[in-house]
Amino acid sequence: MSTPLCIFDTTLRDGTQGEGISLTAEDKVKIALKLDALGIHYIEGGNPGSNSKDIEFFKRVREMKLQAKLTAFGSTRRKNIACEQDVNLKHLIESGAQAATLVGKTWDFHVHTALQTTLEENLAMIYESLAFVNRGGMEALFDAEHFFDGYKANPEYALAALQKAKEAGAAWIVLCDTNGGTLPNEIAEIVSRVVSVIDAPIGIHTHNDCELAVANSLAAVTAGARHIQGTINGYGERCGNANLCSILPTLQLKMGYSCVSDDQLKMLTNVARYVGEIANVHLPVNQPYVGNAAFAHKGGIHVSAIMKDSKTYEHISPDLVGNKQRVLVSELAGQSNILSKAQEMGLDMQSDGLKSREVIDRIKELEHQGYLFEGADASLELLLRDAAGGAKQVFTVDSFKINVEKSSGTLNTEAIMKITVGGEQVYTVAEGNGPVNALDNALRKALVQFYPGIRDVHLTDYKVRVLDEKDATAAKVRVLIESTDFKDTWSTVGVSSNVIEASWEALVDSIRYALLSMVKDEIPSGGRREELGLINH
Template structure:
């Protein structure tokens, strides 16, 4: 780890500089369903350093063995830019910092930066800590001074003023006293926290201005807000515009309750719209990649509508919108999707116009000028969506539908039948068996497979049938499976829609696609999605081979 540098870093190209402090590894892991292994935390650390994040908060060294191990491993990392931070609370009441296990753990973490959080709101001092207000000020001052003097590998201490905006509203004089105590203790930066996440931008702006007036315009201030009012990004930008040049948050906004501010949205707005410099040159184009890596490591589903980086952030469905975007992209897009590493999507649905069809797959199937074919595809989509299909998120099934309309879908196999048998004894399912019988190139394939449920068993039996003819079928892997009731008023007889996501992992680039099936029978809907996936994969392999052959 590089040693902390107290000097403010110059901006590139004379742009004003805003420091980015990431707390995904600590505050982010307090979110519901978020869990990161030690390996995950180290991967995220390297990734954040690579894009130019300034500070990476690794955790609280005394809280659990994983955080202790993280700080030990983090010392071995050769970071190019970022400084790893240990986070902890002020000393306990009534004892010196040198006798406090928490203080000792912070300095023993040997990080370039230590961040101390202390109480700002007199309510917390009186009713939570139950100490005198003077003792709380001493706890803040002495804790920062101890960490600054005793940290062997760094002398930078940051102060997080917890519940600052609530505390300042309740008792402005005492809230200011806590900040002065932190400065007296040697804090290099005061970070104002909206810990409850309920502040409004106007109050953030007013409070930051008053703090700068009271403490001096050169006092280094940061902002740390939560999203309980849905205004975390707005509050953060408001604070930056009135003098905070240090932003704390998490990737994707993960965190306790409604989450922290999403650093990705903050960075994109600051860099692309407000002219600030936050991360490494060109790294804004990696924001979408960064988002998805963190979701994957945290075992969380992507948020499709997430600003800037979500898969639907630049998705267009209405025919009028698509037509306009094709002529003038910025007519319905606030930025170029590529500027954050994302891409435009043209969705196909019953709301679409023929222009959607052309924009979606016109080049692949040479449909750009074939309005009659576009109309036939659109009519077919509308008929199927009336039955419960949704092709906007099932691109592979949609392409197969287009091939059918064009008469270009190859007949890869003929299904004779499939059958699933579930055996249950003494209240427990002991086995699921699937039988699939196909005819492929004039040969009969009749195979049986056991699995963990009917989908897994059908997948196994279908693979056995196809493998002798198409060995690359094993490059295909099911990665997600969702079931949704289409017409709930029919109760248990309702149709269900199955969405199956597959990833191709072979010699070439990794590809992910989705297929769909709809039926009153959940097994049959699943079979449709499985069969479409295998067919799509095999057709793509065949066409790639044809392209390669013609090239040679």
């Protein structure tokens, strides 16, 4: 039987203190529901005494009957007043949350410098505040702020603060590495000492200022901590908090602890990306376990090996955390990469080694020109489908024209386009807030009467990179376009010394890829215009 651990998420409180992160009450409700489905035991929603947004969140979410314990955050009472007179403590009781986390000082330096009170008064603040919350019917947790710095400076006082929290009835005493400067060996040694002298459940809360928050959390668990605090994707103040997306699977899959069910762990990648979208923070592609590149393979030797057995270059099976294996194709690709991608798409290239070698050579040539297929899987798939033969052109673009006019301070852009679909010519005119948007609108306007599903396709991201800075405005550029149809997301690439042409190339690939699921017959690559004769203008 694996040892159970308690997972405490503070994305909605500590995570929102990260630079550039701001969540509405509605955002916080959505994330709380995702965290609850993931099996998180405590969800800290914010400080109901600090702002109206958090008050609204607690009011809305307490009626949703979460499986997790909804937790409110606050601090010990202000110095030299009674708990009954402390407005913030009263807001905690009124929040309707099941639990309350109270942060208190354990470093004598902070007591003197930040609180400007006596060591004795600080101990009284800790005891009385936790006891007050308990009397109010809430489960009380104590966040021992700056504990590790405090212990190293004055171990007797730091431990005395923990003892007061225990006497007050704290359900968990959480040791905080608030400045994020403690090393794993120090964490292990100090947590072991605390566990041996404080007869109470111990937790850990670490920050990532030395890139050690995850390692420090794991070290604390090994030393006896049974409650782990962190945030999704490691969001938090300064360099962030301990990343639960790394801690959860490591504890469960590597160290034999029980945190959530196997089915809930499979939701991890989805939750990480969902929270990233809500927070409007791009998920690093190389983030362990949940990143898009966490199980991506590029080198030909690697791909050849994983096709035989994925354990050769994967430390866990990606599906255990809801992620998936990806094979990248680039100038470093070998034949195994091409065969793997073809197999993934249901294309048979195994029997024709010459064809796969020709595809590799072509990809290397295109990447030399500036194309990048690692970040443009859809363009790569179209290229491979065309190489496999039997592709049918769904439409051809005969010509297009762009008119840009500035009048009375307003810039107007219009695209005029002629395309052929199934032998029928269609003329369209569309406006946009720029040349690319106008072309996008015109193309989809022409196609929607034949393929109504195109109206659900839209661009979600558009990136331009200059490849030859020394050529200034005449430089070659690479355009990457990300598109979605509300079910799937895909990326395409275009390269040219003309930014509109590069954008157009990526846009055509995007539309052609979308049509793969809308037509029965396979369609051709739109990526290499000149070779395929798809565009004449």
